[in-house]
Amino acid sequence: ERMCIGRHIRFSVDTSRFPNLRSVSVDLNHDASLLIDIPDALCERDKVKFTVHTKTTLSSFQKPDFSVPRQHEDFIWLHDTLVETEDYAGLIIPPAPPKPDFDSPRDKMHKLGEGEATMTKEEYTKMKQELEAEYLAVFKKTVQVHEIFLQRLSSHPVLSKDRNFQIFLEYDQDLSVRRKNAKEMFGGFFKNMVKSADEVLISGVKEVDDFFEQEKTFLLDYYSKIKDSTAKAEKMTRAHKNIADDYIHISATLNSLAADDMTANKNLNIILSLQKVEGRVASDQDLKLTELLRYYMRDIQAAKDLLYRRARALADYENSNKALDKARLKSKDIPQAEEHQRQCLQKFDKLSESGKKELTSFKGRRVVAFRKNFIEMAELEIKHAKNSVALLQGCIELLKSN
Amino acid sequence: MADTARDAPPEQTDFHELEDGEELFPEPATTQESQPASLAAEDISTNSNGPKQDSLFDDDPEDLFAEATEEVSLDSPERDVLLSDGPSPAITPITPPTSVITPRIGHTHDDMFTHSSFDEIEEEEGGDSFDIHISVSDPEKVGDGMNAYMAYKVTTKTSISLFKRNEFAVKRRFSDFLGLHSKLASKYLHIGYIVPPAPEKSIVGMTKVKVGKEDQSSNEFVEKRRSALERYLMRTVKHPILLKDPDVLQFLESSELPRAVSTQALSSAGLLRMVNKAADAVNKMTIKMNESDAWFEEKQQHFENLDVQLRKLHTSVESLVCHRKELSVNTAQFAKSAAMLGNSEDHTALSRALSQLAEVEEKIDQLHQDQANADFYLFSELLGDYVRLLTAVKGVFDHRMKTWQKWQDSQMLLQKKREAEAKLQFTNKPDKLQQAKDEIKEEIEELEGKVQQGERDFEQISKTIRKEVSRFEKERVKDFKTIIIKYLESLVQTQQQLIKYWEAFLPEAKAIS
Numbered sequence: 001e002r003m004c005i006g007r008h009i010r011f012s013v014d015t016s017r018f019p020n021l022r023s024v025s026v027d028l029n030h031d032a033s034l035l036i037d038i039p040d041a042l043c044e045r046d047k048v049k050f051t052v053h054t055k056t057t058l059s060s061f062q063k064p065d066f067s068v069p070r071q072h073e074d075f076i077w078l079h080d081t082l083v084e085t086e087d088y089a090g091l092i093i094p095p096a097p098p099k100p101d102f103d104s105p106r107d108k109m110h111k112l113g114e115g116e117a118t119m120t121k122e123e124y125t126k127m128k129q130e131l132e133a134e135y136l137a138v139f140k141k142t143v144q145v146h147e148i149f150l151q152r153l154s155s156h157p158v159l160s161k162d163r164n165f166q167i168f169l170e171y172d173q174d175l176s177v178r179r180k181n182a183k184e185m186f187g188g189f190f191k192n193m194v195k196s197a198d199e200v201l202i203s204g205v206k207e208v209d210d211f212f213e214q215e216k217t218f219l220l221d222y223y224s225k226i227k228d229s230t231a232k233a234e235k236m237t238r239a240h241k242n243i244a245d246d247y248i249h250i251s252a253t254l255n256s257l258a259a260d261d262m263t264a265n266k267n268l269n270i271i272l273s274l275q276k277v278e279g280r281v282a283s284d285q286d287l288k289l290t291e292l293l294r295y296y297m298r299d300i301q302a303a304k305d306l307l308y309r310r311a312r313a314l315a316d317y318e319n320s321n322k323a324l325d326k327a328r329l330k331s332k333d334i335p336q337a338e339e340h341q342r343q344c345l346q347k348f349d350k351l352s353e354s355g356k357k358e359l360t361s362f363k364g365r366r367v368v369a370f371r372k373n374f375i376e377m378a379e380l381e382i383k384h385a386k387n388s389v390a391l392l393q394g395c396i397e398l399l400k401s402n
Numbered sequence: 403m404a405d406t407a408r409d410a411p412p413e414q415t416d417f418h419e420l421e422d423g424e425e426l427f428p429e430p431a432t433t434q435e436s437q438p439a440s441l442a443a444e445d446i447s448t449n450s451n452g453p454k455q456d457s458l459f460d461d462d463p464e465d466l467f468a469e470a471t472e473e474v475s476l477d478s479p480e481r482d483v484l485l486s487d488g489p490s491p492a493i494t495p496i497t498p499p500t501s502v503i504t505p506r507i508g509h510t511h512d513d514m515f516t517h518s519s520f521d522e523i524e525e526e527e528g529g530d531s532f533d534i535h536i537s538v539s540d541p542e543k544v545g546d547g548m549n550a551y552m553a554y555k556v557t558t559k560t561s562i563s564l565f566k567r568n569e570f571a572v573k574r575r576f577s578d579f580l581g582l583h584s585k586l587a588s589k590y591l592h593i594g595y596i597v598p599p600a601p602e603k604s605i606v607g608m609t610k611v612k613v614g615k616e617d618q619s620s621n622e623f624v625e626k627r628r629s630a631l632e633r634y635l636m637r638t639v640k641h642p643i644l645l646k647d648p649d650v651l652q653f654l655e656s657s658e659l660p661r662a663v664s665t666q667a668l669s670s671a672g673l674l675r676m677v678n679k680a681a682d683a684v685n686k687m688t689i690k691m692n693e694s695d696a697w698f699e700e701k702q703q704h705f706e707n708l709d710v711q712l713r714k715l716h717t718s719v720e721s722l723v724c725h726r727k728e729l730s731v732n733t734a735q736f737a738k739s740a741a742m743l744g745n746s747e748d749h750t751a752l753s754r755a756l757s758q759l760a761e762v763e764e765k766i767d768q769l770h771q772d773q774a775n776a777d778f779y780l781f782s783e784l785l786g787d788y789v790r791l792l793t794a795v796k797g798v799f800d801h802r803m804k805t806w807q808k809w810q811d812s813q814m815l816l817q818k819k820r821e822a823e824a825k826l827q828f829t830n831k832p833d834k835l836q837q838a839k840d841e842i843k844e845e846i847e848e849l850e851g852k853v854q855q856g857e858r859d860f861e862q863i864s865k866t867i868r869k870e871v872s873r874f875e876k877e878r879v880k881d882f883k884t885i886i887i888k889y890l891e892s893l894v895q896t897q898q899q900l901i902k903y904w905e906a907f908l909p910e911a912k913a914i915s
Contacts, residue, residue, distance in 0.1 A: 225739070247722070363749065367749050382908070
């Protein structure tokens with residue numbers, strides 16, 4: 001993988017080699033009729049351009065194998081149109097991928113540049129390498145998270161057939177025109193404003209179904225807990241990273257001492273190795289734990305959104321009942337009221353049925369993913385610790401034998 | 403390129419590329435010349451003002467007739483202790499006070515480093531059979547309010563016959579330690595001995611303790627100080643000369659110790675010390691010494707570099723300690739959060755696994771805390787000690803310069819007087835001539851003595867410094883090596899515990915269904 005920090009960062013991520021993040025969501029991309037991946041991405045200034053590659057046997061597509069360039073905003077557009085589609089109200093819409101965020105490594109790079117005079121050349125080089133690795137890690141994460149979003153869609157029996165999804169995959173022109181129209185139609189921020197009012201709505205609605213009553217209680221509570229856990233896990237990972245960085249400085253100083261003094265030379269190597277291990281612990285923990293929690297936090301938000309839509313439908317149904325009663329009282333417009341009530345009920349029932357299915361399979365997915373990631377995390381921690389022990393004991397032997 | 407997500411094993415052991423026979427810790431370059439000769443440290447005078455520059459520190463066994471210019475009582479009890487036989491380091495015989503001064507003008511350096519039987523004996527005994535162990539323990543608050551202080555128990559275990567018993571303990575307070583250091587510094591620093599510095603005062607830290615804050619930070623402060631005091635004493639007694647100093651013996655042995663008052667931070671004596679230090683700094687800058695010995699220049703440069711590097715390393719390690727403490731706190735917080743999440747989780751097996759994860763993380767947070775302590779007490783404090791020690795080393799070099807200056811000043815004065823004497827020949831006041839001639843002759847004689855003394859002092863301090871530096875470097879290498887091994891072992895322990903915890907968690911994770 002080539003990489004240069006600066007205006008352009010281009011690199012090829014062979015995502016099949018790094019299944020780590022993809023294990024947050026299982027059973028993806030197995031159906032050969034529609035296979036999607038992001039083999040490649042380019043970072044220009046602050047904009048990331050993803051190459052979305054599709055391989056399909058479906059006749060609804062014009063070609064069996066093709067790629068298009070897409071920006072993050074295109075993914076958001078696709079997500080939002082799906083959310084706003086009435087027909088999908090009973091589905092959990094896969095959470096939108098978060099915006100690529102290079103702020104952290106960029107700020108660090110800036111600070112490093114400022115502090116260059118205070119450190120030795122080797123220290124600076126090593127720190128720069130670490131930062132480049134961090135940049136690369138952020139990059140990989142964002143590629144994978146965008147990829148998973150698309151793969152969730154392609155694996156879904158209903159969503160995979162969505163017309164806009166097809167456009168997203170196939171349309172070889174810039175999507176920005178469509179995006180602008182969508183914004184005008186749906187008004188992005190209005191949607192968010194309404195959402196928070198609806199949190200209240202969900203809790204306030206009288207639930208008729210035990211299943212949904214339980215789910216509502218569970219999801220609301222779980223969401224706040226997992227949000228907290230995500231934040232705390234992130235802080236843990238950052239502390240690990242800081243320690244790894246400290247080891248870089250320590251090894252650099254030992255290196256300078258070594259020029260003057262033989263004793264430090266051998267210590268230098270052990271510290272450098274420790275740093276590498278510590279760095280890997282940090283990134284593995286990040287992927288297995290923090291990213292897992294973060295992903296499911298967003299997924300649970302998507303599940304909550306489903307509950308909200310159903311609660312809305314229930315409220316609509318209840319309102320339509322009230323309207324029907326009023327109409328009967330006034331003896332006016334009764335057929336319309338009856339028809340409206342029937343439609344509301346139908347919508348509500350459809351949502352409930354579909355919602356139940358989605359929420360049940362969601363729980364199953366969640367449990368499987370947690371299991372897989374916890375096992376992998378424990379195995380990696382053990383592996384790293386064993387490596388450290390071997391390194392350290394080797395060094396101690398050497399020191400003692402002299 | 404650093405690849406954060408790949409599961410490849412790290413490069414194994416770069417440090418296996420040691421050539422055969424290559425030393426991991428080769429001895430410093432000056433081995434041969436600087437084997438410590440046996441030193442007889444006799445501070446007989448109990449007024450502890452120390453012998454003056456013209457000391458009895460005669461370590462050249464060839465020269466049994468040391469200077470006799472000071473008042474020394476040969477019948478003091480300490481001397482008997484020093485002269486006893488037994489396992490104590492070899493001691494040169496005391497010279498009788500009425501000896502003749504052997505002129506040492508033109509004495510080259512090489513003679514000072516010849517091996518003698520005494521050297522060999524001390525080699526043998528001074529090294530591995532150094533048998534004294536001091537521990538500082540049981541900090542106890544005495545008194546109340548702003549007059550309160552911490553008393554520490556100082557326990558000595560030793561088989562050295564210098565001491566009256568094999569095991570004994572006394573109670574000491576912090577100012578006692580400072581007082582001891584102050585005495586040793588005034589006696590030995592200016593003749594070239596590297597006196598280990600005492601731990602630093604801390605007005606903030608002590609105030610908290612006095613005020614009675616029983617919280618974690620004041621406990622940590624007391625522990626930090628206790629540990630520092632212990633290291634200070636061990637370093638001091640490891641020095642073969644200092645070990646025999648009566649002030650040291652008194653400090654370790656006597657139950658009562660006169661209170662050292664001039665060590666208070668804000669006392670007039672303290673202020674005076676600060677002013678003197680400043681004056682010294684200015685003087686140092688104006689001494690332009692003709693260095694005839696490249697060794698000293700080289701060593702000074704070496705210590706300058708070492709100082710810079712050690713300070714930098716100290717800063718990095720302090721940062722490591724801080725971040726590891728942060729990691730511990732963050733892990734604890736995550737553990738709590740994971741426990742809550744586990745409670746909220748409705749899938750039974752997953753809920754159990756989350757609770758287990760929370761427990762594991764809680765144990766790990768304690769591990770990190772312990773490791774941070776090891777980082778600090780083993781690594782960080784060691785570096786801090788050496789940064790302070792280097793100040794003492796630099797001070798000793800400065801004293802050598804001052805000694806040289808004094809010698810040069812005497813020489814210049816002598817020169818002037820001789821010129822004045824010569825001029826006298828041509829004076830036209832015959833009646834005053836004889837008187838003036840006599841006066842000048844007296845002055846010249848005195849100055850000649852001073853010049854000789856100055857040169858001797860200079861050679862003496864140079865010799866002492868060479869020995870001290872060699873000893874210091876050896877100690878430093880040994881010290882670092884010991885501490886680093888201990889530190890690495892602490893890291894090993896942490897990692898092994900981590901393995902245990904995660905291996906216990908793994909079946910729980912697999913049990914999720």
